[in-house]
Amino acid sequence: MSANLRVAKANFWSLGEDLSAAVAGGAPWLHFSVQDGRMVPKISFGSPVIKSLRKRLPNTVFDVKLGVIEPEHRVAEFIDAGADILSVHPEATLQLPAVLNAIEEAGCAPGVVVNPGTQLSSIEHVLEHVDVVVIMLVNPGWGGPKYMRGALEKIRRLRLMCAERGVSPWIEVDGGVSPKNAGELIAAGANALVAGGSVFSAADKRQAIQELMQRPGVWV
Amino acid sequence: SCLSCSSVHSSLLRLWSRCMSTTHQPPPPPASNDPPEPPAKRVKPSTESPSPAPDSSAMGPRRAYIAPSVLSSDFARLADECQRMLEAGADWLHLDVMDGHFVPNLTFGAPVVAALRPHNKGFFDCHLMVSDPHKWVDEFAQAGVNQFTFHIEAAGSTAEALEIAKDIKAKGMQAGIVLKPKTSIDDVLPVIDSGLIDTLLVMTVEPGFGGQKFMEDMMDKVKTARAKYPSLTIEVDGGLTVDTTKIAAAAGANAIVAGTAIFKADDPEAVIKEMRQSVEELSK
Numbered sequence: 001m002s003a004n005l006r007v008a009k010a011n012f013w014s015l016g017e018d019l020s021a022a023v024a025g026g027a028p029w030l031h032f033s034v035q036d037g038r039m040v041p042k043i044s045f046g047s048p049v050i051k052s053l054r055k056r057l058p059n060t061v062f063d064v065k066l067g068v069i070e071p072e073h074r075v076a077e078f079i080d081a082g083a084d085i086l087s088v089h090p091e092a093t094l095q096l097p098a099v100l101n102a103i104e105e106a107g108c109a110p111g112v113v114v115n116p117g118t119q120l121s122s123i124e125h126v127l128e129h130v131d132v133v134v135i136m137l138v139n140p141g142w143g144g145p146k147y148m149r150g151a152l153e154k155i156r157r158l159r160l161m162c163a164e165r166g167v168s169p170w171i172e173v174d175g176g177v178s179p180k181n182a183g184e185l186i187a188a189g190a191n192a193l194v195a196g197g198s199v200f201s202a203a204d205k206r207q208a209i210q211e212l213m214q215r216p217g218v219w220v
Numbered sequence: 221s222c223l224s225c226s227s228v229h230s231s232l233l234r235l236w237s238r239c240m241s242t243t244h245q246p247p248p249p250p251a252s253n254d255p256p257e258p259p260a261k262r263v264k265p266s267t268e269s270p271s272p273a274p275d276s277s278a279m280g281p282r283r284a285y286i287a288p289s290v291l292s293s294d295f296a297r298l299a300d301e302c303q304r305m306l307e308a309g310a311d312w313l314h315l316d317v318m319d320g321h322f323v324p325n326l327t328f329g330a331p332v333v334a335a336l337r338p339h340n341k342g343f344f345d346c347h348l349m350v351s352d353p354h355k356w357v358d359e360f361a362q363a364g365v366n367q368f369t370f371h372i373e374a375a376g377s378t379a380e381a382l383e384i385a386k387d388i389k390a391k392g393m394q395a396g397i398v399l400k401p402k403t404s405i406d407d408v409l410p411v412i413d414s415g416l417i418d419t420l421l422v423m424t425v426e427p428g429f430g431g432q433k434f435m436e437d438m439m440d441k442v443k444t445a446r447a448k449y450p451s452l453t454i455e456v457d458g459g460l461t462v463d464t465t466k467i468a469a470a471a472g473a474n475a476i477v478a479g480t481a482i483f484k485a486d487d488p489e490a491v492i493k494e495m496r497q498s499v500e501e502l503s504k
Binding site for chain 2: 034035036037038042043044045046047048049051052053055056068069073074
């Protein structure tokens with residue numbers, strides 16, 4: 001099980017130190033939510049931020065979610081910046097398999113993002129070609145309600161679909177994961193959790209991460 | 221609602237007065253520039269003679285604004301980098317927001333700016349290379365931006381540009397308008413004539429692409445604007461170095477955006493000082 005940290009919730013002012021502390025506290029992956037103001041109604045940050053951090057944290061997995069329209073134009077840029085995983089929204093591109101293939105050929109792990117509004121049928125046909133499926137608990141860029149029940153159902157169905165096909169991508173959950181709901185998500189079949197506010201706002205980041213990783217039913 | 225507008229406005233005023241009370245720099249300029257000169261009286265066909273050109277020779281040295289661009293900094297150490305710039309004598313911090321659509325690059329948005337704000341007393345000069353800039357006025361006002369500069373090409377029309385400028389001012393920020401190299405200076409004049417614009421930004425490279433050379437032919441735009449508006453802040457961005465600053469200043473520019481020329485210099489303080497001197501001596 002992997003506890004990843006959403007970079008957006010870190011203090012940008014001292015991004016390097018904040019993230020180093022979190023990684024030292026036990027987070028093996030760092031999650032970057034890139035938002036272009038169109039796929040998602042917020043502009044967060046682009047590759048320059050990731051490139052700067054790659055130098056600081058050479059051994060951490062950079063798990064990048066591209067909340068951008070036409071991600072195919074950004075694949076090379078983000079791999080160059082140091083992404084290890086690149087996840088895209090099926091709605092953002094006209095030919096999803098082509099983009100995933102491009103990511104894989106460039107040596108990166110491809111992933112897909114399932115918003116509350118995305119049907120699993122949009123990604124069923126590419127399950128054999130992804131390493132990560134990100135299930136969003138909230139509508140990205142909107143804040144607002146957590147679609148917990150919907151997410152749990154999707155995770156369970158996804159596990160079955162993967163078993164049927166003999167594949168086992170990481171099932172990652174993002175958008176309001178906390179020690180309160182982590183157990184339920186993992187029990188449903190998730191094995192990667194993105195934690196943002198609940199870790200970065202914690203005084204002791206190491207303890208917050210350990211708490212997340214010690215949910216019942218979790219083996220590392 | 222009115223209540224939320226005024227609370228943003230008053231919190232920005234408090235923020236502004238905190239910025240103005242910074243002690244480790246000479247007193248910064250007042251929040252708004254002098255209003256631009258009213259347009260010259262229209263010459264009637266019959267007997268009236270044209271009004272005399274505004275006499276700028278009586279003005280003292282023009283106020284210089286040197287604005288390092290944070291895009292050239294190390295994002296993992298944004299705190300130290302911005303503080304380093306202020307201590308080196310920067311007047312403004314120039315923030316290049318790019319949305320990957322209006323220009324091909326995607327840099328950063330309001331969350332990054334909002335994270336900088338509590339730690340830095342400087343003037344945040346924000347250049348928005350985004351489609352539909354009106355959509356972002358509120359968010360950047362709340363992030364604590366001091367000047368919101370939008371593209372005339374993104375506004376699409378004089379009417380829309382005026383609406384955006386009005387909204388920017390209503391939210392307590394200074395309004396800037398910027399034009400790309402291929403856009404005629406004529407497209408921004410009606411907007412500046414309204415009196416709502418504090419700063420004109422003339423791009424001296426194609427926005428969104430790195431490593432370009434300073435386009436000297438853009439100086440015609442600077443000269444035209446300077447002749448019409450003696451008190452307007454005229455900013456230039458793209459390929460500015462110690463040498464090209466002299467050219468820009470001589471044309472009438474008084475605000476200089478520079479990235480690598482300042483950030484990557486061995487002695488940023490010396491570079492800033494020299495640029496400021498060029499503006500004060502050459503800009504007229």
